[in-house]
Amino acid sequence: MSKKIMVSFKLNGTQTDVVVEPRELLIHTLREKCLHTGPHIGCETSHCGACTVDVNGMSVKSCTMLTVQAEEAELLTVEGLAKGGELHALQEAFMQEHGLQCGFCTPGMLIRAYRLLQENPNPSEEEIRYGMSGNLCRCTGYQNIVKAVQYASAKLRGETVTTSHPLMAEVSAH
């Protein structure tokens, strides 16, 4: 057994120290040691993106990064998106646009979309689909995820937003 190493990083703004074997994957540290169980595991070949977290301003599949590589990093997981109990525009958007069903890909989708909108605040539909292509979803068929990212992008740009989803509009009206 290789010797354990202490790793320090900032997780959603909180200084965090963990002791890990070098082989421990960041996704396992986040879920099992830090109890941030929003990021999920959907594959073992680095395809699905369910484990996506933001590392130093980059969207990273945390199943393909060692925790020891996160030394001094700034990490953002889905748990860090809402501020003061208020949903982030993206979380509101996924709800309003019905951009999730089982919710398993959602934490990864949200964190990836968060970085996409930082880099491209007004993406076209094509840019959204290309920019989200590292994240697989089994439920939605992606259509409403695209709408959700568009909704959030408009809201973050300060525009008035309304849901495009007929049932959600009815709910909001009551």
Added chain:
Amino acid sequence: MIPRPFEYHVPRTLAEAISLLNQYGDTAKLLAGGHSLLPMMKLRFAEPGHLIDLGKLTELKGIREVGDEIRIGAMTTENELIGSKVLQEKCPLLIEGARQISDPQVRYRGTIGGDISHGDPGNDHPTLMIALDASFVLVGEHGERVVAADGFFLGTYMTQLEPGEIMTEIRIPTPAAGTGCCYAKLKRKTGDFATAATAVTLRMNREVVADVRIVLTNVAQCSLRALAAEQALRGKPLDDEHIAEAARLAMSVCEPAEDLRGDIEYKTAMAGEMTRRALSTALARATH
């Protein structure tokens, strides 16, 4: 999913990295972006005893022009290639290629040096590098040497990198103004390796081909230069007939492996089709 245990090292200088690499010999592996190595370790195809992480070597990052060369640090990520102003202006082929590699998350981590050093015939950079006439700086205990991309790739996962050497830099002669280029890649979905792909760099002299390079991805043990096809085009107009002949000659050198992406016949035919498309697009982009 679970790799075997190993010892982890984070050198702060290139000299330290080389010294560690020599100390641990063939039980050590260099860790760059980690998006080929860690997946192999998670499936226990690779079981190194030591990982030497190059992540803190900022000296291996960056893109700059030196004289008539573009120099790219080996640890420069795919995402950094795509965002590079220098490459947008001077070497758009590399951006077109990088945009077709994997997905956004992987491109934030995966590096150009790792893509090349891995020696996987499915990777795209080996082909792009040969098409761009690049060379690689390899540094070891006894100093550095510069090796041409054309000839660097020896077979599946085999390159001219010697034990104890680290690829530090990629050098690309700045393409002449008016050079047309294209990377045409057939894949089953975004993020997949090519079923077949072709990179073309092309210079026209009025109506005839002054110079051309045609390089194929994933249709042999390693990236493959279609020399006979290039030869057949030099001095000729790039009309349908000559493009078809070049595609036929490119197909004649293919030796693809049969797998879930298709059988030998299909991949060979697709290498021909990608060659046709890459030549036509490169022609449209070239200044005559």
